[in-house]
Amino acid sequence: MTKNRYRRDELLEIAIDLFASRGYVGTSIRDIAKAIDRSVSNVYHYFENKEELWLAILEYSVQGLPEKLRTVAHGEGEPMERFKNLLKLHLEESTRHQRETKIFFIDEERLSPKGKLINKRIQKEILDIYVEQLRLLQSHNLVRTKHLKILAFNVLATINWFLRWYDPEGDMSKEEIYDEIIDFVLHGMCKK
Amino acid sequence: MTKNRYRRDELLEIAIDLFASRGYVGTSIRDIAKAIDRSVSNVYHYFENKEELWLAILEYSVQGLPEKLRTVAHGEGEPMERFKNLLKLHLEESTRHQRETKIFFIDEERLSPKGKLINKRIQKEILDIYVEQLRLLQSHNLVRTKHLKILAFNVLATINWFLRWYDPEGDMSKEEIYDEIIDFVLHGMCKK
DNA sequence: ATAAAAATAGAACAGACGTTCTATAATTTT
DNA sequence: AAAATTATAGAACGTCTGTTCTATTTTTAT
Known part of the structure; x- marks a missing residue:
């Protein structure tokens, strides 16, 4: 199980970068997916929704x-x-x-x-x-x-x-x- | 001319309120129009676009x-x-x-x-x-x-x-x- | 009173948004 | 090797976005 926690954290890193420079509302899931060259659904595979992603960053x-x-x-x-x-x-x-x-x-x-x-x-x-x-x-x-x-x-x-x-x-x-x-x-x- | 500068300033007041509580990206033109019970086009009659509205507030x-x-x-x-x-x-x-x-x-x-x-x-x-x-x-x-x-x-x-x-x-x-x-x-x- | 200007509304547009659905590829477990 | 799980992609959804267009009412200037 949970082998590819690594892939999740990559996503988190990119999200932190974008949120920090453009704000929460100013950053779309598509922005994040594009920045790391994955699909939108891939983001949703690791995080329930946008806000949970935000909270994951805080936790992190x-x-x-x-x-x-x-x-x-x-x-x-x-x-x-x-x-x-x-x-x-x-x-x-x-x-x-x-x-x-x-x-x-x-x-x-x-x-x-x-x-x-x-x-x-x-x-x-x-x-x-x-x-x-x-x-x-x-x-x-x-x-x-x-x-x-x-x-x-x-x-x-x-x-x-x-x-x-x-x-x-x-x-x-x-x-x-x-x-x-x-x-x-x-x-x-x-x-x- | 410019009799109804008053109407413009009303608009500005509402916009300040919304921008201050929800941020620039978090506030839509429709939000502003709805809050003051006017049409969207009315906002555009007084301000060229969203950013000019923002700048007008700063100027103000x-x-x-x-x-x-x-x-x-x-x-x-x-x-x-x-x-x-x-x-x-x-x-x-x-x-x-x-x-x-x-x-x-x-x-x-x-x-x-x-x-x-x-x-x-x-x-x-x-x-x-x-x-x-x-x-x-x-x-x-x-x-x-x-x-x-x-x-x-x-x-x-x-x-x-x-x-x-x-x-x-x-x-x-x-x-x-x-x-x-x-x-x-x-x-x-x-x-x- | 008439013409010009300013103020308003409402519909429409194209694009972006968060999210969901379905399907397929890759990996892991059995 | 087969089955189950995980990772991924892509299309589609309904909604919201900033903005524009056309038309109508209201006010002002002549």
Whole structure:
């Protein structure tokens, strides 16, 4: 059985590429089939329908993110150190799955109720991780604001927006950029 | 002549609503016509085609933003004070045109070359304003980083992401949220 | 009041869409 | 070797798409 899971994953790869560059609605099953030089029915052989294909991509990549983040957040070390690790891992994972993560934020309104729910759930899970960690830092008197949720949104803003402008071909290394971003999140733009 | 510019703007309003909630590709001309209870041809009477409608929305709202931002940035007062004003105005304008600004960031890949160009130009104009202001602040030794462009991206991240989570029905006032965001941009999340 | 212009509707078109159906080739299991 | 399963293709479906065409009503200008 399931020998040719390989063929399925090829399909998935192409779909990720197309969805990431043209969006969910902007990519047709025919586009995907043509891009990999197979028939439309072949796509339907591996995936029940378009939305299941979309969800398979999420499962393939973004689905596991909250768990990974939680592991680091609940790991060892000082709270602030752990928070930095959390940011770092989040940035690394976002870069590693850049295309998929981009997909995750595009066209979410066009999904079926089921798809929307999954999307929202993952986003909520991630937000909660950050709020929880910020609350911990707050209890150590390390955080400036009272509105933790807004703060969490702002932190996530920086991480997620990064995907929109990051260009792997650019002349700065990933590590350099991560450090810049983490520094911004922690201390903002102003000197001292 | 042009007596019923009013009818055109009604159409524009509906289109903004639909585009903002369902995206460019996800909204058909028929959707728009149906939503305002007119015929499809009526839409075409006011707008040459779908993309021109899209561009009309940009013109109607986002187009003027760079100029407004520039005016404040080049205004009076200390550099840091002016920068805060810049952030404040940018947040205000984004809120005022929340739907349109959202449209501006959705589906940009699906536009024609012409549309893409306009989109990119406006985004570049705004980025340049920030880079310029940050350079000024840097020359006054008020900014911590050397990579101004990344810093500018991070600042814009916070502002633009705000549109994704801001809910006018929420229990915090706009002013409160603006202040939180500006504080985050300036000083980050850490105490001192 | 009449002519010109603007606003509207409705039908039609050709193409793209997601999906399904039927049939055949390739592979795996027995 | 035969049977069963999996992988593939191709045609067809009904629906939706952006757009155009023709015709009619309404408004404006003369």
